[in-house]
Amino acid sequence: xxxxxxxxxxxxxxxxxxxQKGLERLYEKNDYKGSLTHFQRAxxxxxxxxxAYHQMGVAHMRxxxxxxxxxxxxxxxEVSENRYPVAHIQLAALxxxxxxxxxxxxxxRRGLELGGDLGYGxxxxxxxxxxxxxxxxxxxxxxxxxxxxxxxxxxxxxxxNIHMRKRNYPALLLDID
Numbered sequence: 001x002x003x004x005x006x007x008x009x010x011x012x013x014x015x016x017x018x019x020q021k022g023l024e025r026l027y028e029k030n031d032y033k034g035s036l037t038h039f040q041r042a043x044x045x046x047x048x049x050x051x052a053y054h055q056m057g058v059a060h061m062r063x064x065x066x067x068x069x070x071x072x073x074x075x076x077x078e079v080s081e082n083r084y085p086v087a088h089i090q091l092a093a094l095x096x097x098x099x100x101x102x103x104x105x106x107x108x109r110r111g112l113e114l115g116g117d118l119g120y121g122x123x124x125x126x127x128x129x130x131x132x133x134x135x136x137x138x139x140x141x142x143x144x145x146x147x148x149x150x151x152x153x154x155x156x157x158x159x160x161n162i163h164m165r166k167r168n169y170p171a172l173l174l175d176i177d
Contacts, residue, residue, distance in 0.1 A: 015045035019052050026055060032062045050080035054087045061094060069094055085116030092124040101131030119149025126158050135165050 011019075022038030025031040036059050042052040053076035060069035073094065076087035088111030095104035108125035112118065122145035129138035139162045145155050156175050163172040 011049065012045055015042045015049055015052075018042040018045065019049070019055070022052070022055060022059075026059055026062075032059045035059045048079050050076045050084050050087065053079060054084065054090065057087070057090060057094070061090075066094065066098060082110070083114060085111040085114035085121070087111075088114065089116045089121045089124050092128060096124060096127045096131060099131060101128045104128035105132060117149075119145050119152060119155075121145075122148060123152055123155050123158065126155075126162075130158060130162060130165075135162055138162055139166070 018038045018041035022035040022042065025035035025038060036056060039052045039056040039059065043049050043056075046052075053072050057069045057072035057076060060066075060072055070091065073087050073091040076084055077091065080087065088107045092104040092108035092111065095101070095107065105125065105128035108121060108128055112121040112125065122141045126138045126142035126145060129135075129141060138158075142155060142159050142162060145152065146159070149155065160172055160175040163169070163175055
């Protein structure tokens with residue numbers, strides 16, 4: 001069965017219900033704008049609901065609202081007292097998407113330290129390191145990501161970029177294959 005934490009049990013039912021409706025709108029109905037109303041309701045009911053701030057950031061990202069996404073993800077990190085790995089890694093992704101690699105790299109590292117999704121965390125760290133032209137370190141992180149999450153398609157593109165920069169053409173062929 002699913003393990004439920006004491007924190008999850010302490011979330012007021014109205015906040016939990018709003019969060020569930022927001023998640024449904026965001027992931028099942030692809031109604032990004034509609035999901036925001038529910039996530040906002042959740043944080044109104046429980047201002048420390050850092051998971052809801054994280055999901056608000058995801059919704060804003062999907063709407064192409066970079067500043068709002070960054071604000072929501074930073075709020076998630078703040079409210080969680082810097083302990084929510086998913087928000088760190090998601091913010092690293094947003095920053096790398098906007099070529100802010102120097103800011104993304106420590107966030108990806110912190111997300112990994114906190115025990116975030118190792119595959120996705122190492123992927124985001126590899127992206128940031130590649131953007132900083134730290135090719136060897138990026139390769140190491142990308143290889144770790146591949147070990148953890150080989151099905152992550154974007155990872156193979158990052159590895160291909162790394163191997164092109166290193167002029168490692170046999171590895172490049174494997175990445176493309």
